[in-house]
């Protein structure tokens with residue numbers, strides 16, 4: 001719960017945004033949502049990231065076929081739910097949502113609770129707090145940008161990013177991928193405007209700091225794809 005970017009403030013914001021999420025993904029249980037939200041980023045605990053327990057940590061956040069999770073995380077969440085008033089089905093939904101919240105792609109078999117938690121987890125990143133989350137989580141071991149080649153984004157996989165700059169585009173891609181995110185942005189466009197303003201400011205500072213051409217707009221265009229025109233500079 002103390003892991004930067006996945007800390008208690010992130011969890012509290014997810015808990016508090018339940019009404020917004022419910023407008024887009026209705027039908028989940030209030031208490032199951034709160035339980036899943038509180039448990040979900042315990043997966044960042046060093047105990048659960050132990051390479052002995054998680055042999056393929058590097059593949060952990062990749063495509064579904066590479067999906068690997070720490071059994072110890074699932075066991076721990078189930079253990080914590082043992083004394084709870086949730087019935088077996090509710091416990092299964094909570095565990096499933098907590099364990100799978102970080103997967104990249106939606107699935108037709110995702111429960112409403114999992115959809116809600118995944119949407120909330122992403123929505124919390126698309127704003128000024130989200131611009132800070134990458135630095136809080138990766139800042140100890142990733143450069144802000146590659147001084148030899150700052151622009152261009154080759155990978156936005158969680159284990160594949162080599163700079164903090166890349167993490168901005170991992171978040172922006174969610175806008176293109178997720179209809180739920182686009183609905184929330186439509187209702188709260190200031191969050192997207194702030195996020196893009198920060199990314200563009202990074203591009204300007206990098207370019208001026210190194211005396212090179214600013215190519216941030218091309219990276220934004222690539223991340224937003226068909227949705228870029230709505231957000232291009234006026």
Ligand SMILES: [Fe+2]
Pocket residue numbers: 006010040041121
């Ligand atoms: Fe999270």
